[in-house]
Amino acid sequence: MNKLRLSDFAVGIFVTTTTRKGIKKAIKNGLIFINGKQGYTSDYITGGELLELYQPEIKKTKPLIHIPIEVIYEDDYLAIVNKPPGILVSGNKKWTIENALLPHLTKSTQKDALQYPEPIHRLDYPTSGALLIGKTISSTVELNKLFESRAIDKTYLAVSIGKMKHEGIIDLPIDNKNSRSFFNVLNSVVSPKYNYFNLVKLKPETGRRHQLRKHLASIGNPILGDLVYGKEGFILKGKGLYLHAYSLKFTHPFTQEIIEINAPIPKKFKKLFSFE
Structure with a gap:
């Protein structure tokens, strides 16, 4: 095909924006992307490109709550926060991490900046640790x-x-779906009541609901403080779940940097094990 300017080629190819005026406005607002990068009026289309049209964010009002949240990484596209235990990430409830983010993060300067930053994944209500946040429409995508x-x-x-073996793989299906977790015992200490406490590093290959909790319980080594999957008579109450999302590592989708961030280890872990 002969090369055409983006503003000419894109007319009529998107269902939600069909007019030349609408296309030019979408380009100006940074809502049309070519092969994953923001498109401009001066760009030419030669054939074979992937064109994507993002919808402008609808202005809305969310309930804002005030809880302390530690920001452990932030740039113009995304952030990583240290989720406290005992609060939902998102949902229809008022008390969620999503509703507490706004005062803690700097608004993105990108054209497709979100009015309200969005959590990208979920951590269980009782789980603490690294939670990835999108600050723009394109970064959440x-x-x-x-x-x-x-x-x-x-x-x-x-x-x-x-008592637990040093390392292993757990392949227990969850909700009839394949699920796999890798574990490695970093340290163990004798406990008069619980036999042993084990500090375990876990890497989930899949992301099923309650996967790590179900997997460790399935091999007879439930997580301390697990009120749902713990062994009867061996459930520690009042201290919360001893499960912490420790680190995230990925290639930044816009800067191509390798991002590797560790969330600070909770004090209750340090009371049982040394982390020097």
Whole structure:
């Protein structure tokens, strides 16, 4: 095909924006992307390119709550925060991490900046640790793609109970779906009541609901403080779940830098194990 300017070629190819005026406005607002990069009026289309049209964010009002949230990484596209235990990431409830983010993050200067930053993935209500946040429309799209393709390396720390072999793979299906977790015991200490406490490094290959909790319970080594999957008579109450999303590692979808961020280890872990 003969090369055409983006503003000419894109007319009529998108269902939601069909007019030349609408296309030019979408380009001006940074909503049309060519092969994953923002398109401009001066760009030419020669054939074979992937064109994507993002919808402008609808201005809305969310309830804002005030809780302390530690920001452990931030740039113009994304952020990583240290989620406190005992709060939902998102949902229809008022008290969520999503509703508490705005005062803690700097608004993106990108044209497709989100009115409200969005968590990209979920951590269980009782789980603490590294939570990835999108600050622009395009970053939420690209970061979700990284999760879907399993291109984000996630590492968790947990304290399990009972005697445990040094390392292994757990392949227990969850909800009739293949699920796999890798574990490595970093340290063990004797416990009069629980036999052993184990500091375990966990790497989930898949992302099923409650996967790590179910997998460790399935081999007889439930996570300390797990009120759902723990062994009856060996459930520690009042201290929360000893499961922490320790690190995230991935290639930044816009700067191409390798991002590797560790979330600070909770004090309750340090009371059981040395982390020098």
